[in-house]
Amino acid sequence: MRRRDAGVPAPLLVPALLGVAFLVLPLVGLVVRAPWGDLGPQLTRPGVGEALRLSLVSATLATVVSLLLGVPLAWVLARSRIRGRSLLRALVTVPLVLPPVVGGVALFLVLGRQGLVGRWLYETTGLSLPFTTAAVVVAETFVAMPFLVISVEGALRAADARFEDAAATLGADRWTTFRRVTLPLVAPGVAAGAVLCWARALGEFGATITFAGNFPGTTQTMPLAVYLALQRDPDAAIVLSLVLLAVSLATLLLLRGRWLGRGAGQGGVA
Amino acid sequence: MRRRFAAAAVAVLALAGCGSGDDGADDELSGTVTVFAAASLTDVFTDLGARLEDDHPGLAVRFNFAGSSALAAQLTQGAPADVYASADTDQMDVVTNDELVSRAPTLFATNTLEIAVPPGNPGGITDLADLADPARTIALCAAEVPCGAATEEVFDAAGLTAAPDTLEEDVRAALTKVQLGEVDAALVYRTDVQAAGDAVEGIEFPEAADAVNGYAICTLTAAPNPAGALAFVQLVTSEAGQDALAAAGFARP
Numbered sequence: 001m002r003r004r005d006a007g008v009p010a011p012l013l014v015p016a017l018l019g020v021a022f023l024v025l026p027l028v029g030l031v032v033r034a035p036w037g038d039l040g041p042q043l044t045r046p047g048v049g050e051a052l053r054l055s056l057v058s059a060t061l062a063t064v065v066s067l068l069l070g071v072p073l074a075w076v077l078a079r080s081r082i083r084g085r086s087l088l089r090a091l092v093t094v095p096l097v098l099p100p101v102v103g104g105v106a107l108f109l110v111l112g113r114q115g116l117v118g119r120w121l122y123e124t125t126g127l128s129l130p131f132t133t134a135a136v137v138v139a140e141t142f143v144a145m146p147f148l149v150i151s152v153e154g155a156l157r158a159a160d161a162r163f164e165d166a167a168a169t170l171g172a173d174r175w176t177t178f179r180r181v182t183l184p185l186v187a188p189g190v191a192a193g194a195v196l197c198w199a200r201a202l203g204e205f206g207a208t209i210t211f212a213g214n215f216p217g218t219t220q221t222m223p224l225a226v227y228l229a230l231q232r233d234p235d236a237a238i239v240l241s242l243v244l245l246a247v248s249l250a251t252l253l254l255l256r257g258r259w260l261g262r263g264a265g266q267g268g269v270a
Numbered sequence: 271m272r273r274r275f276a277a278a279a280v281a282v283l284a285l286a287g288c289g290s291g292d293d294g295a296d297d298e299l300s301g302t303v304t305v306f307a308a309a310s311l312t313d314v315f316t317d318l319g320a321r322l323e324d325d326h327p328g329l330a331v332r333f334n335f336a337g338s339s340a341l342a343a344q345l346t347q348g349a350p351a352d353v354y355a356s357a358d359t360d361q362m363d364v365v366t367n368d369e370l371v372s373r374a375p376t377l378f379a380t381n382t383l384e385i386a387v388p389p390g391n392p393g394g395i396t397d398l399a400d401l402a403d404p405a406r407t408i409a410l411c412a413a414e415v416p417c418g419a420a421t422e423e424v425f426d427a428a429g430l431t432a433a434p435d436t437l438e439e440d441v442r443a444a445l446t447k448v449q450l451g452e453v454d455a456a457l458v459y460r461t462d463v464q465a466a467g468d469a470v471e472g473i474e475f476p477e478a479a480d481a482v483n484g485y486a487i488c489t490l491t492a493a494p495n496p497a498g499a500l501a502f503v504q505l506v507t508s509e510a511g512q513d514a515l516a517a518a519g520f521a522r523p
Contacts, residue, residue: 114451130452131407131435213436213447214412220437228439231339231414 027245034242035235042239047216051225052243058133058221059201062140066148066197071190074152075178089153093146100143104210107139111211135212136219140201147200148193155189156182195255202248300328303498304350306341307333308357308416308485309442310381310458313465314518315355315506322505329498337415337440345370345490352499355487355506357381357441357459358416362486372496375488378507379520382482383420384460385473386448393454398475401455402430409447409456412437416483417444421457423481445470459483461519484523 008016035042042048076082077089095103109115111129113122122128129135163185167177183190205223212219214228222244230237303322307315312335319331334341334351338361345354346368354371355378356362362375387395393406401408402425410432411418418437425432435453438444444456449469463472487506489499505511512522 108450108452112450112452128407128452209439210443213409214438215434215436218435228412228414228437231337231343234343 030238030241030245034238038235039239042236043243045236047220047225048240048243050217051220051222051240052247054133054136054217054219055202055221055223055244056247058136058140059144059198059204061137062144062201063148063194063198065137065141066145066201067190067194070145070148070193070197071152071183074149074156075182077149078153078156079182092149095143096146096150100204100206100208101210103142104139104207107135107142107207107211111135111138130211131213131215131219133212133218136208136221139207139211140204143204143207144197144201148190148197151193151196152186152190155186155193158189159185191255195252199248199252202244298328299326299498299501301495301498302330302332303352303495303502304332304334305353305355305502306345306349306351307335307353307355308338308341309335309440310357310417310461311335311355311485312442314461314514314520318505318511318514319502321510322502326501329501331498331502335442339364339415340440348492350492350494351490352493352495353487353489353502355485356416357485358419358483359486360419361416362488365488365490370490370492371488372491372493373489375486376503376507377484377486377523378511379485379515380482380523381459381461381485381520382478383417383424383457384463384478385455385475386445386458386463386466386470387455387473388448388451388453389468389471391471391473392451395455395473397473398424398428398477399430401457402433404433406433406454407452408432408434409436409438409444409453410434411441411444411457412439415440417441417457417459420481420483424457424475424477427480428477459519464519482521485520 073092077085077092082088098106107115108130111118113119113128113130118129129138159182163181164177167181168174172180203223204221205227208219208221209224209227214220214224216225220228222240226237226240226244229240305315305319312333315333315335319333322331323329334344334349336344338356338358341354342356342361342364345351345365354362354365356365359375359377365371366375385395385398385401387393393400395401395406400406401410410421413419413422417440421432436447438447438456441458441462445458445462445466447453448456448458449466455473460472460474460478463470487503489496489503493499506515516522
């Protein structure tokens with residue numbers, strides 16, 4: 001491995017280094033500009049812990065929902081022979097190109113208490129989704145699930161289908177094959193997709209502030225807290241950003257070590 | 271409140287001094303004027319911009335409408351703009367304190383809060399006390415933006431504790447939640463209620479008089495188009511501009 005690193009050709013090395021600088025320098029900026037002397041009081045301000053906890057809980061729930069719905073969806077896209085598959089794939093990846101604020105408005109129009117489905121829910125049960133923590137999870141899931149679907153679909157396509165064929169030959173039905181053969185085969189891809197999905201959900205802003213609103217303790221996640229802090233006290237915003245950055249980096253590094261291992265590189269994001 | 275009126279008095283004095291600078295109005299104006307303006311000015315400023323473009327065919331007026339505090343933050347971070355118009359003097363102070371203003375700000379309008387409810391008033395809102403009712407779904411402006419600061423003042427004056435379900439990042443975002451029918455009420459400016467037409471109903475309340483927002487406008491030191499900037503400010507403070515503001519529901523300073 002080491003021998004290959006030494007021989008990175010200049011046409012790849014130079015842009016790669018520029019890429020690293022471009023992605024990392026803004027983070028350096030945050031660290032340099034941070035009011036380090038003022039860190040203690042800033043961190044213990046009311047609401048910081050609350051926003052962080054809400055962010056972590058809602059991003060994790062959004063990832064769980066995305067796994068439950070997204071893995072089967074990825075399988076349908078990669079393995080089934082239903083007609084209109086490419087159209088279906090284009091449709092489910094729309095949230096990737098949709099501005100998140102538009103996603104938030106669209107969620108209102110369907111799940112709001114005047115929305116297509118939400119109105120019925122509100123009139124029959126009195127329940128209304130917007131401005132609740134559940135709405136945060138819904139908004140984050142809407143924006144983040146396509147990342148998981150694309151990752152898992154890529155892993156499924158890259159996986160060797162002959163193992164599944166062999167399982168079928170030995171009498172396993174498709175559900176058993178999926179559980180016992182396919183899923184273990186693409187597990188690294190699923191894990192990589194879940195991490196990507198979680199990270200996207202953690203940083204979600206536009207759909208959340210539109211559909212779930214902004215209220216401390218209920219719907220104010222870290223990105224919303226950062227945005228509002230920026231308007232009154234940029235130092236507080238920088239501290240909040242650093243906290244979010246540190247927590248997400250720590251989580252990603254930890255997960256990478258424990259779950260993804262070396263297989264993630266092969267079966268991961270295609 | 272006292273600080274607001276003090277600032278208002280200063281600004282009115284500044285208005286007198288404003289015209290005495292170099293008068294670029296006779297020159298043929300061209301290029302682009304970029305105006306950063308409070309969200310509540312969206313409709314009336316868009317009209318005034320179109321009027322200025324009609325008077326000066328070579329001139330294009332571009333707007334960035336957002337919460338005054340978001341705009342002030344963008345300006346202090348070096349956003350290129352010619353004119354800044356804020357919905358309260360506190361946010362104008364942020365910009366003047368950073369010495370970004372090329373001439374003293376002018377107070378050009380005032381605004382008060384009003385309750386906005388969806389058509390038919392499904393939440394049965396009658397006065398400010400209903401916005402302190404946790405059972406209802408209420409949108410208020412976040413304390414960081416001018417309408418939120420005014421909101422805190424009216425609730426303080428009324429001795430009520432607000433019961434919002436969401437704290438919106440600017441006044442138009444709060445209005446949108448009413449227009450979509452997703453909240454029972456929001457506290458917005460009376461001009462927003464007027465601009466929304468039939469999409470919302472307005473309910474006036476006496477405590478609104480306790481928080482009068484002063485709107486200030488200024489040209490910026492870093493203005494790429496100083497002549498155009500001055501022309502826009504002069505239009506806003508002119509009789510025609512004041513009439514347009516009055517028609518939109520703003521009061522004179």
